[in-house]
Structures are given as C-alpha cells and as structure tokens.
Amino acid sequence: EVVLDLDEEIPAVIMDFNQISQVIMNLIINAVDAMGDGGRLTLETRLERDPAAAVLTVSDTGPGILATDVSRIFDPFFTRKPDGTGLGLSISRQILDKHGAFIELNSAPL
Numbered sequence: 001e002v003v004l005d006l007d008e009e010i011p012a013v014i015m016d017f018n019q020i021s022q023v024i025m026n027l028i029i030n031a032v033d034a035m036g037d038g039g040r041l042t043l044e045t046r047l048e049r050d051p052a053a054a055v056l057t058v059s060d061t062g063p064g065i066l067a068t069d070v071s072r073i074f075d076p077f078f079t080r081k082p083d084g085t086g087l088g089l090s091i092s093r094q095i096l097d098k099h100g101a102f103i104e105l106n107s108a109p110l
Contacts (some may be wrong), residue, residue, distance in 0.1 A: 005044040010054045019095045023103075026088040027058040033081060036064030064108040073105060 031041050039061035046055050065073060072078045074093050079086035089103075096103050 001038075001040045003040060003042040005042065007046045010045055010047050015052050015099055018096075020099070023092040023095050024056070024058070026092045030088065031058055031060035033060065035060050036062070065105070070105065070107060074103075 027041075028041065035041070042057070042059045044057040044059070046057075047053075048055055066080075069078075069080065074089050075086070076090040077086040078090075093103055
C-alpha cells in the first residue's frame with residue numbers, strides 16, 4: 001500500500017530534479033525492500049515555517065533498523081542487503097548536502 005500525504009502549499013523548490021529524484025527513489029527502494037512481502041509506504045510533505053523548509057518524510061512498516069546499524073547506515077559500502085552496494089544512502093546524503101539539505105533517520109527498535 002502506498003499512502004501520499006502531500007502538502008499543496010509548498011512553493012516551488014530550486015533543485016537538480018534528477019539528483020533529488022535519485023534520492024527519493026533510493027529511499028523508496030530501501031523502504032520496499034525492508035517490508036518484504038508487504039506493508040505500507042508513506043510519502044509525506046509539509047512546509048515548516050520557522051525556519052522555512054520543505055520537508056519530505058518517507059516511512060514504512062518494515063521491522064526497523066538494528067540499533068547497532070543506525071550509526072553506520074549512511075557509511076559508504078555499508079549494507080545488509082545480499083545484493084546491495086551500500087552506496088544508496090551515502091550518495092543520497094552527498095546529494096542533499098550539495099543542495100543545502102539534510103537527511104535524518106528515525107527507526108523503531110527491533
């Protein structure tokens with residue numbers, strides 16, 4: 001199941017569309033992979049007023065990330081996927097840094 005909760009009042013944002021699309025696709029793929037045989041993927045946008053920021057939240061109903069992995073999740077080549085490269089989140093963080101944005105992780109404990 002995919003749930004979209006998009007704030008229609010977010011103004012246009014200047015960005016490299018292809019790079020930000022890559023970030024969003026990385027997050028979606030990770031969420032879908034984490035859920036295995038099913039679950040709920042939610043994409044939510046909202047406008048923060050102070051300080052002004054457009055916020056995208058990607059969440060899923062997967063099992064969460066091991067507490068021991070949380071500090072390493074953005075490290076290059078770190079992965080728990082048998083066929084993963086461990087570059088998706090690392091590259092995503094670099095792209096967001098170049099855009100003056102950031103990524104943060106919240107995970108329910110396993």
